[in-house]
Amino acid sequence: MPDRLAPPWQxxxxxxxxxxxxxxxxELARLTGARLLYNHMLIDLLTEFxxxxxxxxERLLEEARHRIAEEAAGAGVNFILTGAWAFDDPSxxxxxxxxxxxxxxxxxxxxxxxxxxxxxxxxxxNRSELRRSAKKLDWATDDAVTxxxxxxxxxxxxxxxxxxxxxxxxxxxxxxxxxAARIVEQFGLxxxxxx
Numbered sequence: 530m531p532d533r534l535a536p537p538w539q540x541x542x543x544x545x546x547x548x549x550x551x552x553x554x555x556e557l558a559r560l561t562g563a564r565l566l567y568n569h570m571l572i573d574l575l576t577e578f579x580x581x582x583x584x585x586x587e588r589l590l591e592e593a594r595h596r597i598a599e600e601a602a603g604a605g606v607n608f609i610l611t612g613a614w615a616f617d618d619p620s621x622x623x624x625x626x627x628x629x630x631x632x633x634x635x636x637x638x639x640x641x642x643x644x645x646x647x648x649x650x651x652x653x654x655n656r657s658e659l660r661r662s663a664k665k666l667d668w669a670t671d672d673a674v675t676x677x678x679x680x681x682x683x684x685x686x687x688x689x690x691x692x693x694x695x696x697x698x699x700x701x702x703x704x705x706x707x708x709a710a711r712i713v714e715q716f717g718l719x720x721x722x723x724x
Contacts, residue, residue, distance in 0.1 A: 531716055532694055536638075537604075537636065538716070540639070541611070541642070542612075543611070543614040545677070546655070547654045549646065549708070551567040552659065552705040553708045553712075560710065564601065571593050575589055575593075603636075615682065622690060625690075626690075640691075643696070645700065656671075696712065
């Protein structure tokens with residue numbers, strides 16, 4: 530079981546494309562009152578100026594995520610980020626370490642939620658109206674999601690760098706609200722007042 534998180538806290542919800550990161554993040558934000566920065570908020574903005582995956586796109590994406598998270602920590606804001614983590618790319622761990630060090634320096638705690646679902650489930654979710662209404666997804670075809678599935682290792686293994694702050698949820702058959710409730714329970718997060 531992961532350690533409890535003291536406020537202000539930040540959670541990175543990660544997993545492969547169309548696994549449900551944004552949907553679970555929205556439910557978690559609703560339950561806790563935390564702020565949510567889901568991956569496509571920045572991707573969709575930056576692809577107006579730079580092609581996806583180009584060096585300027587990647588630099589700005591990393592810097593924007595980092596600065597927003599750092600400022601949220603400094604302001605005492607509970608914060609949820611979503612993104613994919615390519616475990617076969619060592620540079621991603623460097624980005625994660627830079628994030629954790631920066632927010633800890635600002636007094637925030639952090640944790641990780643890994644979502645997992647089979648490719649067939651993710652392809653079905655990729656076609657959902659909820660996903661399509663929240664993101665620019667002209668490039669997110671079944672072929673693209675299938676190709677990305679084998680392009681990297683998207684799931685962690687026993688050597689996850691922060692095991693005491695890591696929760697894995699197999700969410701193929703778990704509703705987003707139930708996944709969010711489990712995150713609240715496992716990390717000991719306070720619920721937002723209802724009403």
